[in-house]
Amino acid sequence: MDKIRIGIDISRTVDEAIGVGYYAKNLVDALAKVDMENDYLLYGIFYDCFPKGWKKVVTPKSSNFSLHQKRWPSWWVNRKWKNFGKYKDRLMGEIDILHSTAFTVPPVSRPKIVVTIPDLSCFIYPQFHTEANHQFVTKNLHLAARRANLIISISQNTKKDIKRYLHVPDEKIEVTHLAAGEIFLNECPPDSIASIKTKYHITKPYFLAVGSIEPRKNLSRALIAFKAFIEMKGTHYQFVIAGGKGWKNETFYNLLKKLDIDPHLVFTGYVPEEDLPALYQGAEVFVYPSFYEGFGLPVLEAMASGTPVITSNTSSLPEVAGEAALMVNPMEVFEIFEAMEALITNPSLREELKGKGLEQSKKFTWEKTARQTLVIYQKVFDHGREN
Template sequence: MKIAFDCSLVPGEAGGIGQYSRNLARALSKIDSENSYTLYILFPAFRRLTHPEDRKVDLPNAGNFRVVFKGIPVPFQFFRYLQGPGLPRSFREYGLGDIDADVVHSNTFCVPRFRDRKKKLIVTVYDLTVLTHPECHRKANIRHCLDGIKDAIKYADAIVAISESTKADLIKYLDAPPGLITVTHLAAGDDLRPVEDIEVLKSARLKYSLPERYVLFVGSNEPRKNIKTLLEAYALLPAGIKNEFPLVIAGGRGWLNSAIPGVIKRLGLDGAVRFAGYIGRDDMSAVYSGASVFAYPSLYEGFGLPILEAMSCGAPVITSNVSSMPEVAGDAARLVTPTDTGGLGEALSALLVDEGLRKEMRLKGLERAAMFSWGKCARETLALYRKVAG
């Protein structure tokens, strides 16, 4: 069987989709030496505008796995025109035209439509927040993602949902046939584990200007991640706790976040909140391990991968009681209503003042994270490839 696997969002500062594609490709390479895989990265000319080192990707590229960069060599302005409404479908097969595949696994909401009816299409859908929380997205992103999800329901031979929550949303909001959808849970990367080496922890703190003890948030700075409520809840803590445990916000630049500096100033948190920026993959274990508490009060998630990442590194977790987050966290995290500022503040306080509780949550988190693995996700995905290919 010949499989084309979409890794277009792996290069550069990989977010959730990039991490999913990277980890699943690596896991598949460990369990499948029989089938051939083309890991394709579409439109690198576009990515290069943001990430000059877009060809440096940590993907399997030997034996039955090969990495292929496919792009359209046109000016950026014309490329943006090609991305406009009504046109993308005409070009989505361009990059795949010379890739021989029995199964194509699309991961980026750009759902190809094939003239070759023998090619089978699998599409991964992460969440439906463009419908549940449209105010958290730019209009262009809503159109792009919603078109892609609707195309997946219409044209795909199978859909992968990354949680039962996402599957339920596909059925509820878009009337997707339940039999079309297979759920495969994600996992923290195999490289994420507790770091106890003092020098390694110190090196990460120096690199990202982190304090010795801190409350950590990891994620893109965008409205859905609910950073404003996190700031307001953190502001409720006594001055002594804030002095001992500054709040560190780490992650990509995000969008629709211009109000955040004003919120910090209004709350009098200048100096208490630090923005670490994007954390390199090699440093993630140390940054998570150094956190006294990991706070992730997202409004809505398709999965919530940072929850498992933090647990894998031994950080006690506070997260939301909505969408997929209880499904992922189980009883190993403190669950709060994401819009309840007071409740979130109380959860932060309870953990920060009680070292014994933090140790208890740390152990529960490590046990919970161990229940998820990329090996299991890869086996379930490979079974779906075989089923679809017949």
């Protein structure tokens, strides 16, 4: 079997790796464990993404993985990418396959192209995005659909959306699920959980939500439900929101003023991955009533951490949660409230969901994702040689 040279965009793993950056990081780490044969060139700067600290990005130590362009001056690499057409062969490094992990695809002719499309929220909920982001994403998704030899979807639901909105035939799309990282699989000692609570000023039993503060996450309805909960069950609970400020959240912050529950809220801002397991494990309940997800990784992270989950019965979330969560209609505040109340007042239900969640999370592993992705690379490579 011939060796394949594969280029992978890891530019969004630099600094705060969330979303597609988290996907790229875990995929590359898992590929390094299962593939010692093929050569991998990793791009810390890629096409439209120019992080300043790209040379410091952590990459696998395996001899067949290398950070491409590392010895070149950053200013030179940056300039050449911006003048991509003239320098593309040197910038790409004579690869057989280019894997764009963030749906932006440079106009190349020689390497075969694999593109991962994480979700189509810009098409389904355009009102939840800024105009600039909506235009950028929709334009690049259409380009990716045309240029890709094969598209990776991270859920069956997203595959359905890709077929509907981008008009891509079924045979051009493969599904590889995400997974909770290994860091979530170990039980944290009590003193670690206590330390995390102190670090983030958590002083009471708490509900937890993880994600940016943006309309799609539906945090407004979660907090209305939480207000009803503390009014009925007492004020010795907090609601912790772990994530960045996001966008289009003026309505959310206006709502907070009206709810008047500030003493019961904790906004952590961005939380590094090493703090998340203890934050999940310390929570009474994980609340994730998102309107739409391409996958819904925090649901699996919470389950792997042994935390009971409330999530939406929409998009990919039933696919990820299976029978291991309380599913709610994200439009219905009362359903979210009822689920909160049920999990706090019914210890046997909590234990049942904890056990089911741990088992559900084991169905998804990064090793499985890496092996499926490797099969995709081989399929694209073989098809290219046949043609």
